[in-house]
Amino acid sequence: xxxxxxxxxxxxxxxxxxxxxxxxxxxxxxxxxxxxxxxxxxxxxxxxxxxxxxxxxxxxxxxxxxxxxxxxxxxxxxxxxxxxxxxxxxxxxxxxxxxxxxxxxxxxxxxxxxxxxxxxxxxxxxxxxxxxxxxxxxxxxxxxxxxxxxxxxxxxxxxxxxxxxxxxxxxxxxxxxxxxxxxxxxxxxxxxxxxxxxxxxxxxxxxxxxxxxxxxxxxxxxxxxxxxxxxxxxxxxxxxxxxxxxxxxxxxxxxxxxxxxxxxxxxxxxxxxxxxxxxxxxxxxxxxxxxxxxxxxxxxxxxxxxxxxxxxxxxxxxxxxxxxxxxxxxxxxxxxxxxxxxxxxxxxxxxxxxxxxxxxxxxxxxxxxxxxxxxxxxxxxxxxxxxxxxxx
Numbered sequence: 001x002x003x004x005x006x007x008x009x010x011x012x013x014x015x016x017x018x019x020x021x022x023x024x025x026x027x028x029x030x031x032x033x034x035x036x037x038x039x040x041x042x043x044x045x046x047x048x049x050x051x052x053x054x055x056x057x058x059x060x061x062x063x064x065x066x067x068x069x070x071x072x073x074x075x076x077x078x079x080x081x082x083x084x085x086x087x088x089x090x091x092x093x094x095x096x097x098x099x100x101x102x103x104x105x106x107x108x109x110x111x112x113x114x115x116x117x118x119x120x121x122x123x124x125x126x127x128x129x130x131x132x133x134x135x136x137x138x139x140x141x142x143x144x145x146x147x148x149x150x151x152x153x154x155x156x157x158x159x160x161x162x163x164x165x166x167x168x169x170x171x172x173x174x175x176x177x178x179x180x181x182x183x184x185x186x187x188x189x190x191x192x193x194x195x196x197x198x199x200x201x202x203x204x205x206x207x208x209x210x211x212x213x214x215x216x217x218x219x220x221x222x223x224x225x226x227x228x229x230x231x232x233x234x235x236x237x238x239x240x241x242x243x244x245x246x247x248x249x250x251x252x253x254x255x256x257x258x259x260x261x262x263x264x265x266x267x268x269x270x271x272x273x274x275x276x277x278x279x280x281x282x283x284x285x286x287x288x289x290x291x292x293x294x295x296x297x298x299x300x301x302x303x304x305x306x307x308x309x310x311x312x313x314x315x316x317x318x319x320x321x322x323x324x325x326x327x328x329x330x331x332x333x334x335x336x337x338x339x340x341x342x343x344x345x346x347x348x349x350x351x352x353x354x355x356x357x358x359x360x361x362x363x364x365x366x367x368x369x370x371x372x373x374x375x376x377x378x379x380x381x382x383x384x385x386x387x388x389x390x391x392x
Contacts, residue, residue: 021219023158024248030275031154032086033249034268036075037067037147037257038097039114043105046378048114048145050123055100063093068130069145070123073097073108079154083272083344087265094261098386109381111360112147112182112196112256115374119145119186129235140203146196147257149179151268152249153275158215161243161250166211167278167285168241168271169297172254173304173313174328178267178351179255180308181360187374193308193361194256197240197301205231206238208298218243240301254301259360259381262389266350273335273348292316308362309355325355357392360384 042049050070065074075097077089101108122145124130133141155161180193192198201207205225212218225231234245240254252271258264278285296314303311304324312321332352339348358366360381367380384391 021222021245023155023161023215023243023245025157026154026248027156028081029154029156029160030272030279032077032080032083032268032272033152033154033247034077034080034086034090034264035150035152036090036110036264037149038073038075039109039111039147040071040073040101041107041109041114041378041382043101043107046107046109046375046382048117048122049106051104051106052125054104055097055106061093061096063089064097066125068125068133068141070125071145072147083265083269083342083347086268087261090261090264094388107382108385109259109378110147110181110257110385111259111364111381112180112194113185114145115184115364115377115381116187117145119143137203144199146182146199148196148253149255149257149264149267151252151255151271152244152247153252153271155243155248155250158218158243158245162212162214162218163282164250164275164278165209165241165243167282168250168252168274169209169211170292170315171274171331172240172297173300173311174324174331175252175267175271176254176256176301176304177308177311177324178270178328178354178359179258179263180304180362181256181259181364183361183365184368184374184377189365189368192305193310193359194305196256197254197305200238203238205236207240208294208301209239209241211294256360259363259384260387260389262350263354263360265347266354269339269344269347270335270351273338273342273344274331276338276342277335308359328352328355354390357390360390363390363392 040049040052041047048071052066052070052073055073056064056066063076067074075093077086080086080089097108176194182194182196183190183192185195210221212221231237242251244251258267300313303313309324311324313324313327315322332348335348339345364377367377
C-alpha cells in the first residue's frame with residue numbers, strides 16, 4: 001500500500017469512527033424477515049456440488065442469492081407482517097428452487113451440516129468481500145461448510161433492540177434445540193445435537209454477543225471495534241444475536257437450518273410470539289428475572305449444542321436446572337393467547353410436536369442407528385425437504 005493509499009484508509013476509518021450509528025426505527029414493530037441457507041446436491045450422488053449459480057441463472061428472483069460456498073443457496077423473504085405471509089413467501093421460493101433444481105438433475109437439502117461433506121472440497125463464490133474474509137480468517141472460515149437460519153424482528157428503536165436482545169439470550173438454547181439438525185461432521189457422528197455452532201465460535205467476532213445495557217453503550221462498543229480494526233463494519237459481527245441497524249431489526253443468527261418448512265414455521269412462530277409476550281410484559285419480566293451472568297448463557301448454549309431437547313437449562317441465578325422440554329411447554333402455555341390473537345395456533349402446536357417427537361438431529365441419528373449408513377441419512381434429509389414435513 002502506498003503512503004497516499006494508507007492516508008486515505010486512515011481518514012476513512014476516522015470518519016467511520018466519528019459517525020453515529022443510526023438505528024432505522026420500524027414504525028410497525030415485530031415484523032419478520034427470514035433467511036435460509038440451503039444445500040445444493042448432485043441428483044445422483046446426493047453430495048454437495050458447486051452449482052448454486054446454475055440454479056440462480058434459471059431465473060431473476062431477487063429472493064435467491066449466492067453464498068460463501070458455491071454449493072450453498074440463500075433464500076430470503078420480504079418484510080412480512082404475519083406468520084402466514086412468511087409461510088407463503090418461503091413456500092413460493094422453495095417450490096421455485098426445487099423446480100429449478102429438478103431441471104438440472106440437482107437435489108436440495110436443508111440441515112445444519114451435510115453428513116458426508118468435506119469442507120476442503122468446497123469452492124468459494126468469487127467476491128471481493130469473501131476474498132477479504134479468507135485473507136483475514138484463513139482456515140477458520142474455509143471450514144465453515146455449515147447452514148443456518150437467520151430471523152429478523154423489526155424493532156421500534158435501538159434501545160428496544162438491546163432490551164429484546166437480552167430477553168432472547170434466555171431462549172437461545174430453547175430455539176437452538178428446536179432447530180438442531182447437525183449431528184454429523186465430515187462423515188462422523190459428533191455426539192452433538194448441533195455441531196454447526198462450534199465452527200463459528202472459533203471466530204473472534206462470532207458466538208455469544210457482548211452484553212450492553214442500551215444503544216449508546218452498543219455504539220461505544222462498535223466504535224471501539226472499528227477503531228481497533230477488529231471489524232470494518234456491522235457485517236463483521238457474526239454474533240448469535242446482533243442488532244441490524246440498517247434494517248432496524250434484531251437478528252437471531254444461531255439456529256441450525258431447520259430440515260423442513262414445517263419446522264421453520266414452528267420456530268419462527270415461537271420467536272415472534274415470545275417477542276409479542278415481551279412487548280406486553282417487559283416491566284414485569286425485568287423485575288422478576290434476576291440478571292444472568294454471561295457464563296450462564298454460555299453454559300445453557302453448550303447444553304443445547306450437546307443435548308438438544310434433552311438438555312437441562314439453568315433459567316435463573318439460583319442454579320436449579322430445569323428440563324428443556326418442560327420449560328418450552330410452560331412458555332407455550334403463556335404464548336397461547338398470542339397465538340389465538342395472531343391466528344397461528346397451528347404453528348405453535350408444532351413446537352410441542354417437535355419437542356415431543358424429536359428435532360432433525362434426533363431423526364437423523366435414529367436413521368443412522370438403524371442403518372449404519374450415512375447415505376441413508378442423506379436420503380432421509382432430502383425426502384424431508386421435498387415433503388416439507390418431518391418424517392418421524
